[in-house]
Amino acid sequence: MENKQKPLSKNQKIILEYIQKNKKPVKAYSILSNVQKKGINAPPQVYRALDKLIEIGKIHKVESQNSFVACKTSDCETPHATAFSICDSCDEVSEINDPKLFKYLLDFKDNSGIKFDGYNLEFFGTCKSCETS
Amino acid sequence: MENKQKPLSKNQKIILEYIQKNKKPVKAYSILSNVQKKGINAPPQVYRALDKLIEIGKIHKVESQNSFVACKTSDCETPHATAFSICDSCDEVSEINDPKLFKYLLDFKDNSGIKFDGYNLEFFGTCKSCETS
DNA sequence: GAGTATAGCGTTATATTATAACATAATTAT
């Protein structure tokens, strides 16, 4: 079982570090303005790094928010099978890492019989701290 | 069991009809350009109707595509619990209406114990017709 | 190690998606 991890490029590293520093998902232009001091000047530089980081599973995109969050699963083996819970009132997002759910969904077949190679699932609700306030 | 369906407004009707005519999901600005002959001139008119139609469950948003599709389930009772399958190569989208999946997901609790009131699930794969070509 | 293929960089410009804000009109509820 070899682990051929290509090293990240300079921009990829800068942007991944910034995303990892944040608990909450961050937006592309917010990333941009926060890494400008590191020499990243324009949107394409950010989006290119984001695309790559998503591809290799280091981050995920929260589609309903157009935001990006670091993968919490140490070694995200199936980068394109993601599940999140999202609080309707505070927008807090957490990644769900539930092997049963994971398996259930990857085994799921629709009625046309095709098997899927990935999914994105976003649950909505009210988080504990918002509920009590 | 009463069915209090408020009638749709003029713009809502125009836009819903346009979306229903299309098998595939449509984009907001494509809707706009196709309903301009009916007197809808500007983006806010479209987005306002879209928001309302989503709220009442007549249409759904395909988040990963920023596109909008009519609900196929005759009377979509839980408008905010949606599942789609999306073909990676032709972008064909179909709504999945599987009661077991539906129940499984609405019953799902994450490890913080909160129950969710909605979800959006998008499966990715290659559809039958793309696979054979 | 020279040559070539691939991936990444920096930049400008522009496309695409979505909302703010404001004045008015229509509809619904009391």
Next chain:
DNA sequence: ATAATTATGTTATAATATAACGCTATACTC
């Protein structure tokens, strides 16, 4: 009938994302 709510039409602009181009660094292969 009046008040409250919902929808409309409009202008302007915000927020998100990509095209295209020339160049540089890295990896691949013989």
